[in-house]
Amino acid sequence: MVTSECVIVGGGPAGLSAAKELLEAGARVTIIDRNERLGGQLIKQTHMFFGSEKQYASHRGIDILEYLVNDLAPYGDRLEIRTGTTVAAIYQDKVLGCLKDEKYFKIKAESVIIATGASEKALPFENNDLPGVYAAGAVQTLMNEYGIKPGQKVLMVGSGNIGLIVGYQLLQAGIEVKALVEAADRIGGYLVHASKLRRLGVPVLPKTSIKRAIGKDAVEAAEIWSLDENWQGIPGTEKKLDVDTICIAVGLSPLTELLQQTGVRVEYVRELGGNVPLLDEGYRTTVDKVYACGDVANIEEASSAMVEGRITGIHAARDLGHEVENAGFRIKALQHELYDLRGGPPGEKVRQGIKKREVLA
Amino acid sequence: MRIRKHPILSFPEKDSVPFYYNGKKLYGIEGDTIASALHANGVKKLSESINLKRPRGFYCAIGNCASCDMEVDGKTNVRTCITPLKAGMEVKTQRGKGRLHGN
Numbered sequence: 001m002v003t004s005e006c007v008i009v010g011g012g013p014a015g016l017s018a019a020k021e022l023l024e025a026g027a028r029v030t031i032i033d034r035n036e037r038l039g040g041q042l043i044k045q046t047h048m049f050f051g052s053e054k055q056y057a058s059h060r061g062i063d064i065l066e067y068l069v070n071d072l073a074p075y076g077d078r079l080e081i082r083t084g085t086t087v088a089a090i091y092q093d094k095v096l097g098c099l100k101d102e103k104y105f106k107i108k109a110e111s112v113i114i115a116t117g118a119s120e121k122a123l124p125f126e127n128n129d130l131p132g133v134y135a136a137g138a139v140q141t142l143m144n145e146y147g148i149k150p151g152q153k154v155l156m157v158g159s160g161n162i163g164l165i166v167g168y169q170l171l172q173a174g175i176e177v178k179a180l181v182e183a184a185d186r187i188g189g190y191l192v193h194a195s196k197l198r199r200l201g202v203p204v205l206p207k208t209s210i211k212r213a214i215g216k217d218a219v220e221a222a223e224i225w226s227l228d229e230n231w232q233g234i235p236g237t238e239k240k241l242d243v244d245t246i247c248i249a250v251g252l253s254p255l256t257e258l259l260q261q262t263g264v265r266v267e268y269v270r271e272l273g274g275n276v277p278l279l280d281e282g283y284r285t286t287v288d289k290v291y292a293c294g295d296v297a298n299i300e301e302a303s304s305a306m307v308e309g310r311i312t313g314i315h316a317a318r319d320l321g322h323e324v325e326n327a328g329f330r331i332k333a334l335q336h337e338l339y340d341l342r343g344g345p346p347g348e349k350v351r352q353g354i355k356k357r358e359v360l361a
Numbered sequence: 362m363r364i365r366k367h368p369i370l371s372f373p374e375k376d377s378v379p380f381y382y383n384g385k386k387l388y389g390i391e392g393d394t395i396a397s398a399l400h401a402n403g404v405k406k407l408s409e410s411i412n413l414k415r416p417r418g419f420y421c422a423i424g425n426c427a428s429c430d431m432e433v434d435g436k437t438n439v440r441t442c443i444t445p446l447k448a449g450m451e452v453k454t455q456r457g458k459g460r461l462h463g464n
Contacts, residue, residue, distance in 0.1 A: 035423075035443065036445065046370060119425040120420075122420070129410065129417060129428075130416065130418070131418025132405055134418070134422070135421050138419060138423070139422075142422055146394070147363055147367075148362055148363055148397050172367060173367060174366065217416045218406065255425070
């Protein structure tokens with residue numbers, strides 16, 4: 001059987017950052033990703049990042065992806081990258097069952113880092129299954145990775161950063177955004193993104209939601225309506241929008257299915273996106289030598305996923321018996337970066353969630 | 362419906378890749394997935410719901426949700442949003458739940 005000191009499942013910002021630390025410490029690392037290309041969702045992120053220089057602020061996601069992959073280049077002899085490979089099962093002895101080109105094989109790992117990310121949530125409304133109702137990130141993939149327009153006229157549902165950023169990226173691709181609706185009374189994401197949309201003439205409507213999609217074989221129109229203080233639609237306020245695409249940007253759920261096969265303890269923490277693993281300060285789960293970081297642990301930005309990945313990598317390397325230079329100091333510095341990233345009102349939810357999880361653990 | 366002009370990204374001309382959709386010859390380009398090629402050809406309906414036969418398109422585009430499952434070269438439940446397009450592929454709307462394909 002193929003063996004590896006540390007298998008990282010998921011080659012996105014968290015997984016790639018963890019890999020770098022482990023490799024630097026001298027470990028043998030395997031990165032497995034079901035996609036043909038590494039990078040996770042950075043592949044489609046054409047916008048510039050926020051945060052500080054340390055997390056490549058003002059660089060675009062698609063470029064950050066290259067930095068992260070290039071960082072691994074010097075360690076080629078100890079690094080195995082398996083793309084286009086799906087981990088179908090993890091057994092309790094840390095044997096991973098993998099599927100590549102219809103062939104099944106196993107890898108035996110000493111330690112496992114799960115960095116599988118998240119998936120986009122759906123929203124219940126009439127005809128929400130019609131073709132043309134897409135997750136906002138899916139539309140981002142279609143546009144920025146494959147160069148295809150999802151449609152001509154779009155309604156965006158949700159004003160978190162994904163809704164706002166994809167709304168702007170739709171305009172960049174030459175697509176009309178008829179409106180952006182938000183059920184809450186305020187914008188969910190960074191105001192700077194919302195202002196960009198408003199300046200370009202997109203109505204950004206708080207306390208408004210989608211009532212239904214209209215169409216036979218695909219979306220032909222959408223109906224929106226105002227919400228009262230109990231989040232219920234107000235009859236008589238319906239407005240019909242001439243759109244062929246409806247983007248749903250109402251949050252993400254951690255992809256913990258694989259992680260849970262290892263038997264780790266998982267608890268529901270709303271602020272972190274749903275069922276999330278209990279973790280200690282080294283991103284260790286409740287199962288020995290199984291770690292989780294990035295969106296699978298708590299829904300956040302790619303910037304924090306990178307920092308979490310690095311902290312996880314340092315701990316995992318040390319737990320395997322590798323020496324990490326200045327480990328204590330470096331971990332502290334990285335924790336400071338996380339603290340800064342989670343500062344201010346936008347980080348409030350994550351801060352609360354992480355506190356809740358600490359109590360549960 | 363391909364993007365021609367973009368302020369950040371460039372989408373250079375690529376070789377076309379012929380394939381069949383329910384028997385009809387269509388063309389995608391190098392680098393397409395099956396779903397992206399179909400979408401570029403204006404095909405938004407990829408599957409049907411099992412009981413009510415309602416039309417379904419893709420939803421997540423990253424291989425999570427199974428809304429884009431189709432029959433490809435006789436194999437059912439292929440996630441077309443992450444399966445690279447290959448020349449000559451026979452892509453069909455799947456009827457029902459599909460079946461296990463063995464060795």
